[in-house]
Amino acid sequence: MDRKPTTPRFARALREVGGELVDLLLPRTCAGCGVETVSLCGPCLTHLQPQPRTVAPRYGLLPVSGAGEYSDTLRSVIVAMKARKRTDVLPVVAILLAAAIAHALEESGYTGGDVTAVPVPTSAAAMRERGRDLVAELSAHACGLLAADGLTIRSTPLLTAVRHRDQVGSGARDRRRNVTGTHAPRRRAQWEPVRGSSRIVLVDDVLTTGATLAEAARALREAGVEPDGCAALAVTEDGRRGRAEDAPDSVHDV
Numbered sequence: 001m002d003r004k005p006t007t008p009r010f011a012r013a014l015r016e017v018g019g020e021l022v023d024l025l026l027p028r029t030c031a032g033c034g035v036e037t038v039s040l041c042g043p044c045l046t047h048l049q050p051q052p053r054t055v056a057p058r059y060g061l062l063p064v065s066g067a068g069e070y071s072d073t074l075r076s077v078i079v080a081m082k083a084r085k086r087t088d089v090l091p092v093v094a095i096l097l098a099a100a101i102a103h104a105l106e107e108s109g110y111t112g113g114d115v116t117a118v119p120v121p122t123s124a125a126a127m128r129e130r131g132r133d134l135v136a137e138l139s140a141h142a143c144g145l146l147a148a149d150g151l152t153i154r155s156t157p158l159l160t161a162v163r164h165r166d167q168v169g170s171g172a173r174d175r176r177r178n179v180t181g182t183h184a185p186r187r188r189a190q191w192e193p194v195r196g197s198s199r200i201v202l203v204d205d206v207l208t209t210g211a212t213l214a215e216a217a218r219a220l221r222e223a224g225v226e227p228d229g230c231a232a233l234a235v236t237e238d239g240r241r242g243r244a245e246d247a248p249d250s251v252h253d254v
């Protein structure tokens with residue numbers, strides 16, 4: 001049976017990777033707090049220790065596991081990575097995503113077998129803006145870490161963004177309307193191994209209302225594949241069932 005990953009292992013991995021980042025000794029500002037030091041300072045690395053949690057988002061039927069709340073240091077690091085192109089923090093962020101995926105598997109009652117992680121597709125506009133597909137990269141990196149930890153897992157980009165309407169309005173309902181129909185199954189993807197997977201986990205960066213993950217789940221079902229859960233780097237308070245109208249814009253739009 002596959003070894004089940006545990007949070008303390010991720011905490012240790014985070015310290016080790018953090019140590020490697022410190023070793024680079026590049027003159028930088030900390031992506032967490034802005035102090036002039038290395039990519040991430042000691043106190044920020046401590047704040048980034050995974051604190052996995054699973055929430056029921058406003059939209060979609062699947063639970064979403066995050067490595068932490070979208071606030072404080074975690075929020076600063078994600079915004080730095082996405083909006084300020086601080087890709088030097090990718091190794092640390094991938095560990096957080098690995099912790100979230102492991103938590104999603106635990107929550108789904110996973111005891112072994114092949115796992116497929118499916119990154120939420122990036123819009124053409126976001127690709128042009130950033131020149132890379134961060135969610136797909138992070139998903140592949142996180143799965144690599146989990147595979148090294150003994151899990152049979154691979155990240156497979158099964159979905160593609162088919163159209164992207166401008167985000168009209170900032171409310172949760174507007175965003176849900178805007179995202180519906182924007183994802184589609186990739187026809188040339190390797191679907192057969194996926195159908196034999198023990199678990200299929202959708203992966204995104206930040207959970208806001210759940211509209212994006214719900215759309216990705218819809219597109220997977222269109223291809224006859226049923227996802228078992230979702231993992232994100234961070235989950236917002238506002239994304240939970242109940243209060244969502246004031247949710248911040250998805251960081252897809254940052």
Ligand SMILES: [Zn+2]
Pocket residue numbers: 030031032033034035040041042043044045
């Ligand atoms: Zn810092």
